[in-house]
Amino acid sequence: MAENITPAAGKMSSPPERSQRGEPRLLMRGIGKSFGAVRALSNVDFEVYAGEVVGLVGDNGAGKSTLIKTIAGVGPADEGEIFVNGQKVTISSPQVATHLGIETVYQDLALCDNLDVVANLFLGREERSFLRSLDEINMEEQTLTVLKTLDVKIPSTRSLVATLSGGQRQSIAVAKSILRKAQVVLLDEPTAALGVAQTRQVLNLIRRLRDQGLAVVVISHNLADVFEVVDRVVVLRLGRKVASFDIKSTTPEQIVAAITGAEFGHLMEPDGATKSNDSSGGR
Amino acid sequence: MSDIIEKNDSPEPTEASQVAAFGGKATGAAAVEVPSYMQRRTLGQMLRGDLGFIPVLLTLVIVVVYFTIASGGIFLKPENLSNLVGQIATIGILGLGSILVLLLGEIDLSIASVSVLCSVIMAVLSERLGAPAGVAILVALLAGAVIGLINGLLVAVLRVPAFIVTLAGSIGYAGLLLNLLAGQSTLIINNRFILAIAGTPRSFLPDYLGIGLPVIAVLLYAVGLIFNYRRRKISGLRTMSFSRLVSQIAITAILVLGAVAVFESYQGVPYSTAILFGLIVLFWLLLTKTAFGRHVYAVGGNSEAARRAGINVVGVRIAAFTLASTLAAVGGVVAASHGTAVASQIDPTLLLNAIAAAVIGGVSLFGGRGSVWAIVLGVLIIGSLVNGLALLSQGTDVSEMVEGAVLVIAVTVDALIRRAQASSRSGR
Numbered sequence: 001m002a003e004n005i006t007p008a009a010g011k012m013s014s015p016p017e018r019s020q021r022g023e024p025r026l027l028m029r030g031i032g033k034s035f036g037a038v039r040a041l042s043n044v045d046f047e048v049y050a051g052e053v054v055g056l057v058g059d060n061g062a063g064k065s066t067l068i069k070t071i072a073g074v075g076p077a078d079e080g081e082i083f084v085n086g087q088k089v090t091i092s093s094p095q096v097a098t099h100l101g102i103e104t105v106y107q108d109l110a111l112c113d114n115l116d117v118v119a120n121l122f123l124g125r126e127e128r129s130f131l132r133s134l135d136e137i138n139m140e141e142q143t144l145t146v147l148k149t150l151d152v153k154i155p156s157t158r159s160l161v162a163t164l165s166g167g168q169r170q171s172i173a174v175a176k177s178i179l180r181k182a183q184v185v186l187l188d189e190p191t192a193a194l195g196v197a198q199t200r201q202v203l204n205l206i207r208r209l210r211d212q213g214l215a216v217v218v219i220s221h222n223l224a225d226v227f228e229v230v231d232r233v234v235v236l237r238l239g240r241k242v243a244s245f246d247i248k249s250t251t252p253e254q255i256v257a258a259i260t261g262a263e264f265g266h267l268m269e270p271d272g273a274t275k276s277n278d279s280s281g282g283r
Numbered sequence: 284m285s286d287i288i289e290k291n292d293s294p295e296p297t298e299a300s301q302v303a304a305f306g307g308k309a310t311g312a313a314a315v316e317v318p319s320y321m322q323r324r325t326l327g328q329m330l331r332g333d334l335g336f337i338p339v340l341l342t343l344v345i346v347v348v349y350f351t352i353a354s355g356g357i358f359l360k361p362e363n364l365s366n367l368v369g370q371i372a373t374i375g376i377l378g379l380g381s382i383l384v385l386l387l388g389e390i391d392l393s394i395a396s397v398s399v400l401c402s403v404i405m406a407v408l409s410e411r412l413g414a415p416a417g418v419a420i421l422v423a424l425l426a427g428a429v430i431g432l433i434n435g436l437l438v439a440v441l442r443v444p445a446f447i448v449t450l451a452g453s454i455g456y457a458g459l460l461l462n463l464l465a466g467q468s469t470l471i472i473n474n475r476f477i478l479a480i481a482g483t484p485r486s487f488l489p490d491y492l493g494i495g496l497p498v499i500a501v502l503l504y505a506v507g508l509i510f511n512y513r514r515r516k517i518s519g520l521r522t523m524s525f526s527r528l529v530s531q532i533a534i535t536a537i538l539v540l541g542a543v544a545v546f547e548s549y550q551g552v553p554y555s556t557a558i559l560f561g562l563i564v565l566f567w568l569l570l571t572k573t574a575f576g577r578h579v580y581a582v583g584g585n586s587e588a589a590r591r592a593g594i595n596v597v598g599v600r601i602a603a604f605t606l607a608s609t610l611a612a613v614g615g616v617v618a619a620s621h622g623t624a625v626a627s628q629i630d631p632t633l634l635l636n637a638i639a640a641a642v643i644g645g646v647s648l649f650g651g652r653g654s655v656w657a658i659v660l661g662v663l664i665i666g667s668l669v670n671g672l673a674l675l676s677q678g679t680d681v682s683e684m685v686e687g688a689v690l691v692i693a694v695t696v697d698a699l700i701r702r703a704q705a706s707s708r709s710g711r
Contacts, residue, residue, distance in 0.1 A: 152315060
């Protein structure tokens, strides 16, 4: 088993202020997925607790997106078990995921540029008042509340989303999942293509999500961001979970080593035999 | 862990926590919204936003002034204006239908054929088969709805390009109406009820309705605005300034009552105009005050985002095409009444004029942008051009060249605005 170091590392990562962590919000056991002959995921265990931010890292093709898709219901897993709050579930479609309180914020954000912030946040689940007309005031109040919780600053709730900055757009996409009563939020490369100030905004946003007691999974290529915001890092390589680090007792070098399959210049695991040349070269 | 949070939060202004300490909904807006928003907008942004109609209005003024001078003042005589209004009702109703489809980023090239086909169905039923006017009109409208449903199913479910579906449809429906007329080139309408819609010298609202209905509409609008203003104030939401509220009501009242005064100075408000404006108000409410309307804009803006938000994208598309063709049928009925006959010949400029009126008024061909009120300015410009060129005894040749040029200019402006918006976004 490649992930024999995992359980110990995972247990130790328990932050001090959460003495009893109870059941994980999301628990995955032995997840596997194949595309024809290609084994995209193999026997992956993954869990995330309420009030925890887990970073999911790995090189291109490591299986990060595939894993996220199994959670989001876009590409269900072939094998393995998924538990949400201790209940065994089958996430067969995005609707099921939403129903279970799992929301995914993809890189393309899925916002309507021609609509204002309020309209985007309530798209598809508008509040109505008499004669089924839109209850704009109610929706605007809720918008202000949720944006205030997330400490998001925008020109106006009636600004068109097209006029907002990248960080603000990311915040709106995240706020949308909060309004849908999400318990687990998956963020796919939330800081890619953002400037320094906007990246800071989004990292603050992720902390706010944790403070709200949500379980957050962040896919990122940016180790600086990972170190700034996550509690625990899960490293995937070639479809396997190779390590799970508590961020406070880890160095970037260790994570890079796990990602590439080399540890301080030495090969780490035998399963990466075909990769050994480039990975040791990379170190 | 907790000290990390505090440390990283400290760069954020402490103003947020102060606001939180004061609590209350009133400060909620202040904590989220940047206060200087309204002042920060440049003229260019305003022209692309709320004031987007100004260039169109200026164009209308130029057109009107030019034709008034060139025709020696005949253009602005009440007789001519009344004539003009009669001519534009059909274009306006068809244009309104095309707006629904344009907002989705689709196009319906069959509305002119559908319009004439439905008027022929009505005429054949009432004149040849002796059906009562009400039944004939109802069947015509139903036929329009069914055609729209077919268009919608093909476009939304089978994802055939709307351009092809509706272009092929328009040819097919033109053939069907020839078939229905059975060789007759013109079918005169004698049914008094149908003629009463727009085809008689008495097809005008009585004064108490002609003045009363617009006044009631303006009053309802004002009450709605004030009610909304009060509720927003109570909820602590950002409201427009009181002077803006007053001026918005005043400008609306002046425009509406001014238009009514012009009508009343001659013969009154024609039924066809009342139908057009009634439909515009109806669809304005549908598009801006209901979830369906919001979904139309969402599908037009980003259909993938709309789908992921759980919107029934297919249903919205089918509904829009169905409504568009039904409106085309309404336009056909009004046109038949106005012309007191239906003909086998479909006016070749009707389709383009209807779509042009929508685009000139600011409805984007790319979907998701524009208001139904766009049709008022658009149709006035188109109508003025057609009417004015006729007054100057210009033939169809010049008229069609001018209309073609105007449409190209309108679409070019639309494309430029879109590009400007895209670049202003990426520049941030």
